[in-house]
Amino acid sequence: EISWAAEFCEMPVKEMIPDLSDLRQQYPIAGVASILSSRSIGMNEEFFRELADYEFARRLFQPIRLVVRNIGPVAASHVRAELKVLRDIGVVLADESNMPELPKRRTDFLRSPVFRGIPSAVRQSPGRVSIDKNDQRFRIEIDCGDLQPGRQIWSDVLYLGKVESGKFSLDGLLFADNLPQPKEVALSSSVTVKKTVMTVDGLCSLPDLAERGE
Structure with missing residues (x-):
């Protein structure tokens, strides 16, 4: 069984979160206001909204292999x-x-989701994870290749979250070409979820904001 603690942090609605340039104009730093207009070119105006998404996911999801x-x-x-x-x-x-992803104050073309998906889409090495979902369930598929006696394969990292405290199980089957019948497998999990609320001021003044990169 795996167990962990998580935080379901309710973020401000996107319409209430300011653009990055709005905050800099509201709280100008010495020497910054005079060059604000020139630095606005390439500025990631979505920074704080992306930060809200990042913080929500970081606090809720548990990475597992x-x-x-x-x-x-x-x-x-x-x-x-x-x-x-x-x-x-x-x-x-x-x-x-x-x-x-961890947001940047400056726009970066290579951070586009299109480019992020390329490595995982082409990689076919053992341990590759794919997640399929419909309205009723999530399904995890892990390709392990050939396994000699005693050999083990670690999966890629996947992220597991739950909006309420409780226990649950990942149930499934293990297949192989030379296995007469699929083998049943189950992974028991338990999570304790704390509910919190993030304000706009709290989001815009997170302690490590200065280290989040230009």
């Missing part, structure tokens, strides 16, 4: 694990490409 190991005496070929969890219990799953 799963391991699949062959404990039998025979090599297993084309091993694949599939795990499912129902959505109506408040569980949320995401992979690296779906998680908000």
Whole structure:
């Protein structure tokens, strides 16, 4: 069983969060106001709204990796694990490409989601995770390749969140070409969720704001 503590932090509505330039004009720093207009070119006006998304995800989601190991005496070929969890219990799953990045005050073309998705889309190495979802459930698929006796494969990082405290289970099956029947697997989880509220002032004055990069 895995267990962790998380925070469900309600963020301000996006319409109430200021642009980055609005805040700089409201609280000018010596020497900054005079060059504000020139620095506004390339300024990421969405900085604080992106920061809200990042902080919400960082506090709610727990990064985990799963391991699949062959404990039998025979090599297993084309091993694949599939795990499912129902959505109506408040569980949320995401992979690296779906998680908000640490925002920057300056726009960066290469930070586009289009570019972020390229490595995971082309990589086919063992441990690759794909997440499929519909209205009823999330499904995790892990391609493990061939597993010799005693060999283990760690999955890519995936992110697990739950909006309310409680226990739940990821249930699924383990497949292999030379396995007569799929093997049932289950991962029990428990999370304690604290509910908090973030104000606009609190968001715009987070302690490490200065280190979040230009």
